[in-house]
Amino acid sequence: MKGYNRNGRKQQDLSEAFNWAYDASYDPEAVEKSQPSISIWPSDLPGFKEELYTYHTQLLQFARRLTRIFALALHMPEDHFDEYVKHPEAGMRIIHYPQQEAAAVDQNGIGAHTDFECFTMVTQDGNDGLEVLNKSGYWIKAKPVADAFVVNIADCFMRQTNDFFVSTVHRVINKSGRERYSLPFFFGFDRSKKLEAVPSCVSTGNPMKYPVMTSGEYYHYRATNAKAGSS
Numbered sequence: 367m368k369g370y371n372r373n374g375r376k377q378q379d380l381s382e383a384f385n386w387a388y389d390a391s392y393d394p395e396a397v398e399k400s401q402p403s404i405s406i407w408p409s410d411l412p413g414f415k416e417e418l419y420t421y422h423t424q425l426l427q428f429a430r431r432l433t434r435i436f437a438l439a440l441h442m443p444e445d446h447f448d449e450y451v452k453h454p455e456a457g458m459r460i461i462h463y464p465q466q467e468a469a470a471v472d473q474n475g476i477g478a479h480t481d482f483e484c485f486t487m488v489t490q491d492g493n494d495g496l497e498v499l500n501k502s503g504y505w506i507k508a509k510p511v512a513d514a515f516v517v518n519i520a521d522c523f524m525r526q527t528n529d530f531f532v533s534t535v536h537r538v539i540n541k542s543g544r545e546r547y548s549l550p551f552f553f554g555f556d557r558s559k560k561l562e563a564v565p566s567c568v569s570t571g572n573p574m575k576y577p578v579m580t581s582g583e584y585y586h587y588r589a590t591n592a593k594a595g596s597s
């Protein structure tokens with residue numbers, strides 16, 4: 367397990383997480399099953415990897431369906447994003463948040479941030495902690511709802527939709543009095559594909575606000591900034 371600090375606050379962010387990546391061999395719709403995965407798995411936890419990929423695969427298939435719904439919402443053909451999600455970025459984490467004693471100005475479970483990819487589906491346990499920033503600048507609790515996910519728009523989708531979809535700024539502060547666990551699933555486009563504007567989101571009066579780059583270049587840029595403590 368690995369503790370980390372995303373945003374260089376005064377004290378370490380309290381959470382610890384196990385992270386893993388997309389693995390084509392667990393993707394029923396993979397075009398190229400033999401592509402290697404970058405994840406590192408513990409060798410002494412029988413069934414751990416298989417259990418987690420069982421859930422990951424369900425979310426992967428659901429996320430592909432959601433991108434079709436997003437395409438329709440953008441007045442594009444249903445299959446507009448299909449080419450982008452054949453070999454998606456689909457990392458996942460299990461996060462553990464101890465109960466926090468310090469004030470939110472000094473410490474968070476995870477500090478305020480936006481996610482890098484297109485959208486994130488968060489499975490939460492029954493404990494409060496996740497908060498989202500609304501347009502008026504107030505933190506709103508995203509209270510756990512049984513059998514439901516929180517879906518947060520992330521930065522690649524904001525870029526590609528020219529700010530029509532806006533990334534959700536969010537943070538976690540666990541003052542629930544209990545330990546909290548969550549499983550975010552980060553769904554993004556194929557690293558080799560360009561983040562070009564969705565045609566329905568640009569016009570002569572509303573030109574593309576962002577320079578075009580591939581998803582891979584964008585993930586690299588964000589990950590480098592996060593390591594430097596500026597994200």
Ligand SMILES: O=C(O)CCC(=O)C(=O)O
Nearest residue numbers: 461476488496538548550
């Ligand atoms: O634990 C949560 O509810 C959210 C986690 C999160 O925002 C992240 O890992 O990026």
Ligand SMILES: [Fe+2]
Nearest residue numbers: 479480481536
């Ligand atoms: Fe997040």
